[in-house]
Amino acid sequence: MTLLLTLPALLLLALVFAVPLLRYGWLSFHADSVITGLQPLPNGGANWLRLIEDERFWQDTVQTLRFAGLSVALELLLGLALALLLHQSWRGRTALRTITLLPWALPTAVMALGWRWIFNDPYGPINGLLQVLGQPALPFLSSPASTWLVVVLADVWKTTPFVALLLLAGLQSIPTDLYEAFALEGGTPAQALRRITLPLLLPYAFLAVLFRLAQALGVFDLVQILTGGGPAGSTETLALYSYLSAMRFLDFGYSATVMLGMFVLLLGLTAVLLLGRRLLAGGRA
Amino acid sequence: MSDVERPQGLVLEGLQRRVGNTLVLDHLSLRVAPGECLALLGPSGCGKTTTLRLIAGLDQPSAGHIRLDGDDITRQPPSRREVGMVFQSYALYPHLTVERNLSLGMELRGLPRERIAAQISSVLELLQLEPQRRRRPAELSGGQRQRVALARALVRQPRLFLLDEPMSNLDAQLREDLRAELRLLLCGGPQPVVYVTHDQQEAMGLADRIAVLHQGRLQQIGSPRELYDQPANLFVAGFIGRPRINVLPAEAGCIRAVRPEHLEPLAEGGLPARVLLREWQGASQLLQLETPHGRWRMVCDGRVELAESFGLGWPPARELRFEAGSGRRLL
Numbered sequence: 159m160t161l162l163l164t165l166p167a168l169l170l171l172a173l174v175f176a177v178p179l180l181r182y183g184w185l186s187f188h189a190d191s192v193i194t195g196l197q198p199l200p201n202g203g204a205n206w207l208r209l210i211e212d213e214r215f216w217q218d219t220v221q222t223l224r225f226a227g228l229s230v231a232l233e234l235l236l237g238l239a240l241a242l243l244l245h246q247s248w249r250g251r252t253a254l255r256t257i258t259l260l261p262w263a264l265p266t267a268v269m270a271l272g273w274r275w276i277f278n279d280p281y282g283p284i285n286g287l288l289q290v291l292g293q294p295a296l297p298f299l300s301s302p303a304s305t306w307l308v309v310v311l312a313d314v315w316k317t318t319p320f321v322a323l324l325l326l327a328g329l330q331s332i333p334t335d336l337y338e339a340f341a342l343e344g345g346t347p348a349q350a351l352r353r354i355t356l357p358l359l360l361p362y363a364f365l366a367v368l369f370r371l372a373q374a375l376g377v378f379d380l381v382q383i384l385t386g387g388g389p390a391g392s393t394e395t396l397a398l399y400s401y402l403s404a405m406r407f408l409d410f411g412y413s414a415t416v417m418l419g420m421f422v423l424l425l426g427l428t429a430v431l432l433l434g435r436r437l438l439a440g441g442r443a
Numbered sequence: 444m445s446d447v448e449r450p451q452g453l454v455l456e457g458l459q460r461r462v463g464n465t466l467v468l469d470h471l472s473l474r475v476a477p478g479e480c481l482a483l484l485g486p487s488g489c490g491k492t493t494t495l496r497l498i499a500g501l502d503q504p505s506a507g508h509i510r511l512d513g514d515d516i517t518r519q520p521p522s523r524r525e526v527g528m529v530f531q532s533y534a535l536y537p538h539l540t541v542e543r544n545l546s547l548g549m550e551l552r553g554l555p556r557e558r559i560a561a562q563i564s565s566v567l568e569l570l571q572l573e574p575q576r577r578r579r580p581a582e583l584s585g586g587q588r589q590r591v592a593l594a595r596a597l598v599r600q601p602r603l604f605l606l607d608e609p610m611s612n613l614d615a616q617l618r619e620d621l622r623a624e625l626r627l628l629l630c631g632g633p634q635p636v637v638y639v640t641h642d643q644q645e646a647m648g649l650a651d652r653i654a655v656l657h658q659g660r661l662q663q664i665g666s667p668r669e670l671y672d673q674p675a676n677l678f679v680a681g682f683i684g685r686p687r688i689n690v691l692p693a694e695a696g697c698i699r700a701v702r703p704e705h706l707e708p709l710a711e712g713g714l715p716a717r718v719l720l721r722e723w724q725g726a727s728q729l730l731q732l733e734t735p736h737g738r739w740r741m742v743c744d745g746r747v748e749l750a751e752s753f754g755l756g757w758p759p760a761r762e763l764r765f766e767a768g769s770g771r772r773l774l
Binding site for chain 1: 473477499500501519520522523524526527528530532536537538547551552595727
């Protein structure tokens with residue numbers, strides 16, 4: 159009976175997750191490219207051996223981790239500050255709550271185009287401002303050092319509201335009388351933040367980080383539109399590499415292998431995070 | 444300065460709180476002596492919790508003064524008032540163990556570690572919470588949580604105890620057991636105790652004096668006995684005493700009222716009454732009667748057999764009289 163009732167959900171999961179995963183697993187052990195006439199031919203573990211020796215794959219791994227690490231960290235910090243601000247009662251709070259959510263509501267493709275224009279060299283508004291101030295225009299999107307930071311900035315701008323929203327829900331779940339009891343015991347607001355708010359917010363922050371990391375590590379649309387992975391592949395991510403392997407180089411077997419390689423990395427990272435949380439929870443008991 | 448100028452204990456002077464256009468608390472003045480337990484009693488919305496929050500400093504009064512042992516603490520922040528408060532919800536820190544719940548306040552004040560440990564151990568032992576000291580609030584029963592909240596107020600050795608309906612979340616049996624315990628623990632110590640409740644049984648069982656509040660105004664303050672025998676007005680007469688007092692219609696500007704236990708069946712004459720409902724409670728019985736003045740309540744000995752209809756009477760000396768307009772008791 160239990161099985162029968164969960165069958166629709168299981169079927170859906172099987173169709174959406176299991177089937178593509180198995181198909182990719184199968185494909186990663188085949189050569190399937192223009193050379194084979196787009197016919198899958200078994201090639202043993204050749205794709206996987208190539209992956210391990212592929213410098214581009216490892217460089218993209220580092221770039222993906224760098225992007226995800228920095229943007230999620232910034233989003234967590236800014237999201238916390240924003241949530242604390244939106245939790246206080248002051249005039250205009252409701253208006254700010256609405257405005258805050260706007261970047262998140264915007265489609266990524268639209269906002270990526272917007273940021274590309276903002277940082278355009280030399281016609282974008284930022285360079286316009288620099289020129290008004292008598293400074294030379296800066297090639298924001300054509301130097302590897304600054305381009306990845308622009309990508310981080312755009313991502314932080316868009317998804318900080320999401321983190322803030324999750325943390326705000328967490329803040330609202332903390333009863334006010336805890337703060338009153340704390341104040342009566344001689345605690346200052348700063349101490350209350352450290353001793354009450356942050357510990358009680360931890361489960362929400364963890365959830366936010368998990369959601370955001372999963373998204374940021376698989377980032378595709380933002381990078382594709384904002385930089386196309388450039389300049390010189392300096393902002394290319396694993397998802398973009400997998401996409402290019404299939405759609406530009408028409409090497410479907412290797413594209414599947416890149417995707418699965420990324421999947422394994424993600425699984426490992428999630429396991430580490432979960433373990434870390436368990437250790438943290440154990441340490442508090 | 445002499446003791447007259449610096450009264451010990453807690454003194455409220457003309458305390459007032461206005462929220463928008465509503466007067467939540469209207470010129471409340473009272474004094475709680477050291478070691479005295481005062482219950483603030485009244486229906487919901489009467490201003491009793493407001494009063495407690497003003498004393499704790501969690502809200503600010505619109506007017507009036509609060510003095511503790513002669514010091515004006517009206518404008519002091521809550522952290523400096525040294526009050527121990529038990530919240531209705533207990534307000535225990537959910538992420539901390541029982542012992543950390545107790546120690547946090549003392550850690551903040553930088554007390555030496557050994558002294559904190561000693562103080563916690565003695566309080567945990569006093570409240571029989573020793574076996575639970577490493578548990579979190581979620582792993583405790585309602586009664587245990589209540590005791591932890593109490594322990595947290597006790598452990599800091601405050602100058603004043605404030606309790607906000609501390610037993611309203613417990614079942615009846617537990618409440619009765621804890622009432623005695625609470626009285627032993629809190630009352631009779633050096634600190635004044637202010638206890639907010641809407642349960643008159645709790646107030647009468649715990650408090651040395653009761654202050655009855657209604658619509659933000661103090662109706663009467665006195666010992667439980669005084670409130671019962673000499674209620675200041677019709678509201679207090681109706682609020683104190685279960686089953687509720689029976690009220691006669693106004694006659695020549697005077698309202699008369701009789702307590703249920705003072706009614707007696709007459710051999711002949713009296714107020715005609717018919718039994719609607721009989722609750723037999725062992726030692727006594729509670730009768731719901733239909734009379735020309737509406738439904739009355741009567742309490743008498745459990746062994747008395749009564750007819751279905753009889754005449755009601757009462758000794759005139761037992762009757763309470765109130766002024767029809769103001770509700771004030773006439774002497």
